[in-house]
Amino acid sequence: MPSPRLRFAPSPNGRLHLGHAYSALLNAEIARALHGEVLLRIEDIDPVRCRPDLTEALIADLAWLGLTYPDPVWRQSARMSTYRAALDGLWARGLIYPCTCTRREIQAAAGHTRDPDGASLYPGTCRGRPVPDAPHAWRLDMKRALALCPGPFSYTAFAPGAPDAVRVAHPARWGDAVLGRKDVPTSYHLAVVLDDAAQGITHVVRGQDLEAATDLHVLLQRLLGLPTPRYHHHGLIRDEAGEKLSKSLRSEALAALREQGVSAGEVRARLGFGDRTMSG
Ligand code: GLU
Numbered sequence: 376m377p378s379p380r381l382r383f384a385p386s387p388n389g390r391l392h393l394g395h396a397y398s399a400l401l402n403a404e405i406a407r408a409l410h411g412e413v414l415l416r417i418e419d420i421d422p423v424r425c426r427p428d429l430t431e432a433l434i435a436d437l438a439w440l441g442l443t444y445p446d447p448v449w450r451q452s453a454r455m456s457t458y459r460a461a462l463d464g465l466w467a468r469g470l471i472y473p474c475t476c477t478r479r480e481i482q483a484a485a486g487h488t489r490d491p492d493g494a495s496l497y498p499g500t501c502r503g504r505p506v507p508d509a510p511h512a513w514r515l516d517m518k519r520a521l522a523l524c525p526g527p528f529s530y531t532a533f534a535p536g537a538p539d540a541v542r543v544a545h546p547a548r549w550g551d552a553v554l555g556r557k558d559v560p561t562s563y564h565l566a567v568v569l570d571d572a573a574q575g576i577t578h579v580v581r582g583q584d585l586e587a588a589t590d591l592h593v594l595l596q597r598l599l600g601l602p603t604p605r606y607h608h609h610g611l612i613r614d615e616a617g618e619k620l621s622k623s624l625r626s627e628a629l630a631a632l633r634e635q636g637v638s639a640g641e642v643r644a645r646l647g648f649g650d651r652t653m654s655g
Contacts, residue, residue: 379412384417385399387430389628391437392627471554524594528545528597533606534607564595
């Protein structure tokens with residue numbers, strides 16, 4: 376059994392808020408219970424929205440909370456050649472195709488079916504077309520992928536203090552998902568699957584908003600010959616009384632709280648971690 380390894384994987388497109396703090400603290404707490412470690416991964420594939428100064432601020436905010444991570448901190452922006460090689464491999468196997476469609480074109484051509492994120496399911500307009508000169512994204516050919524890997528798909532869901540559960544995954548509901556964007560040779564889905572494997576992640580602890588994406592990730596892992604980690608998708612953060620934190624508080628930046636004189640210990644307590652996350 377490899378030793379337990381988790382990751383906290385924020386995108387530096389804004390300041391860290393309480394929702395991030397909860398996820399980071401929960402990762403630390405679960406890692407401690409498993410006698411494992413947590414790595415920090417900066418998910419900065421978006422060259423416009425992700426800024427280096429926000430990455431530095433994020434690392435400082437985490438340190439203020441009492442969370443430090445082994446060096447070197449992994450940055451996805453430095454991994455583009457690896458992502459491109461993975462796309463090349465999928466293209467050589469006929470599993471992706473170039474797509475020039477704009478969001479508006481997709482909306483006009485798509486039916487009513489939506490993917491789990493609420494976006495129109497891609498109608499397949501560009502499937503089978505040659506590689507264009509114009510900027511293009513790369514889409515998974517879901518039908519061919521499922522012909523190659525027919526499933527069934529499942530993964531292990533774990534939760535602290537609860538028995539493991541098998542979750543059935545339905546990747547087809549994502550349709551021909553984007554694996555390479557027009558501006559960078561990856562998408563969140565491709566990069567996260569490659570990096571979880573490359574970093575030897577055994578346990579993924581992340582928000583429930585990404586639970587549906589795991590269905591697609593399990594298929595990509597199968598196609599790429601990568602292991603599937605165990606997953607825990609945590610719910611919305613709650614305050615110490617067990618109430619859901621109000622949306623405004625949840626999105627409160629840690630930096631703003633610090634400026635108001637709130638201490639890191641108070642933030643941890645407020646999120647239900649007390650001071651036990653600080654030992655070890
Ligand atoms: N970068 C993603 C986010 O900030 C998290 C990705 C993940 O944990 O898989 O929402």
